[in-house]
Amino acid sequence: MGKVTGISHLVRSNILDLVPYSSARDEYSGSASVFLDANENPHNSPLNRYPDPQQTELKNTIAELKGQQVKNLFLGNGSDEGIDLLFRVLCDPGLDNIITVDPTYGMYGVCARINDVERKSVLLRADFLLDADSVINAVDDRTKIIFICSPNNPTSNSLDSEPILRIAEEVDCMVVVDEAYIDFSSRESLLSLLSDHANLVVLQTLSKAWGLAGIRLGMVFAQEELIGYLSRVKYPYNINSLTLEAASESLKNQGLHENWVNQILDEREKMIVQLNSLVFIQKIYPSDANFLLVKMDNPPEVHNFLMERGIIVRDRSSVPLCEGCLRITVGTQAENLKLFEALEVYGQTDNV
Numbered sequence: 001m002g003k004v005t006g007i008s009h010l011v012r013s014n015i016l017d018l019v020p021y022s023s024a025r026d027e028y029s030g031s032a033s034v035f036l037d038a039n040e041n042p043h044n045s046p047l048n049r050y051p052d053p054q055q056t057e058l059k060n061t062i063a064e065l066k067g068q069q070v071k072n073l074f075l076g077n078g079s080d081e082g083i084d085l086l087f088r089v090l091c092d093p094g095l096d097n098i099i100t101v102d103p104t105y106g107m108y109g110v111c112a113r114i115n116d117v118e119r120k121s122v123l124l125r126a127d128f129l130l131d132a133d134s135v136i137n138a139v140d141d142r143t144k145i146i147f148i149c150s151p152n153n154p155t156s157n158s159l160d161s162e163p164i165l166r167i168a169e170e171v172d173c174m175v176v177v178d179e180a181y182i183d184f185s186s187r188e189s190l191l192s193l194l195s196d197h198a199n200l201v202v203l204q205t206l207s208k209a210w211g212l213a214g215i216r217l218g219m220v221f222a223q224e225e226l227i228g229y230l231s232r233v234k235y236p237y238n239i240n241s242l243t244l245e246a247a248s249e250s251l252k253n254q255g256l257h258e259n260w261v262n263q264i265l266d267e268r269e270k271m272i273v274q275l276n277s278l279v280f281i282q283k284i285y286p287s288d289a290n291f292l293l294v295k296m297d298n299p300p301e302v303h304n305f306l307m308e309r310g311i312i313v314r315d316r317s318s319v320p321l322c323e324g325c326l327r328i329t330v331g332t333q334a335e336n337l338k339l340f341e342a343l344e345v346y347g348q349t350d351n352v
């Protein structure tokens with residue numbers, strides 16, 4: 001349905017009819033000086049005031065940074081809020097289904113269970129690439145969302161845009177592309193293609209490349225119509241004042257952000273060389289993100305060995321297609337060195 005406009009037939013009827021809560025701040029947004037409309041405490045400025053429910057200022061900054069329009073942007077309490085709201089807007093509990101392309105990020109499946117929505121799982125190919133036909137074949141007339149993560153967590157590779165766009169053009173449901181790791185990627189974001197595809201949605205976040213996981217700020221980019229439904233359903237003040245402030249401050253410093261990303265990418269390449277020198281490492285999958293998926297002998301034992309030395313990595317060895325693998329985040333130079341030294345010690349013990 002690439003060129004079709006209008007997605008209202010995919011939206012739950014109770015949401016189409018919803019009249020959202022209208023807050024005091026929604027009803028007045030001019031520049032008055034005496035605010036006696038919201039039962040706020042007059043003391044403790046500025047945190048005594050409710051934040052802007054529309055996040056106009058921050059949205060302007062982000063839209064400009066991303067080359068998008070404000071009307072195509074929704075801000076959530078992390079991407080996780082965006083994911084959950086997509087379920088609540090699109091999926092009738094107990095009736096509709098969604099598709100995930102596995103192995104992938106666990107939140108899609110958790111949100112599906114919370115919302116009582118069936119999840120159909122389609123596997124990536126053994127080389128972790130996307131097979132458009134197997135996704136398209138899994139769609140039925142109750143499928144509302146297909147989640148595609150690129151670069152994908154935990155496989156660390158990017159998926160080609162060609163099969164993603166072919167899926168978007170051939171199916172009548174929303175195709176959500178989660179770009180949490182896009183700033184580490186050598187590939188282009190799909191953001192520039194949004195205006196050609198009514199059913200395409202792109203998720204991004206400040207949690208990874210911007211170093212702001214603690215403030216919880218996720219972005220949903222989509223056609224204005226879907227953004228409108230998400231905005232109706234969200235909590236009125238879903239982005240708090242401290243988050244708005246911290247995000248605005250950080251986004252001013254594009255240079256620092258780029259510097260961090262470059263450092264992480266340099267460290268990633270060093271880590272690959274180091275890990276490849278260890279005999280129990282079987283394979284490091286090509287990464288387009290800030291983590292490595294590493295196949296090795298006896299991953300649970302390595303995981304425990306590291307944990308006993310205070311180094312935590314993610315054991316993905318029981319995940320289909322990730323058998324034998326740990327997922328290792330790229331840290332600072334000092335952290336990565338500690339990891340490597342511990343793994344060297346492990347390699348010299350009788351374990352191997």
Ligand SMILES: *Cc1c(COP(=O)(O)O)cnc(C)c1O
Pocket residue numbers: 077078079080081105149153178180204205206207208213216217218
């Ligand atoms: C880390 C991650 C996110 C980020 O979620 P936030 O709620 O924005 O912190 C989103 N998607 C994927 C695939 C991730 O790995």
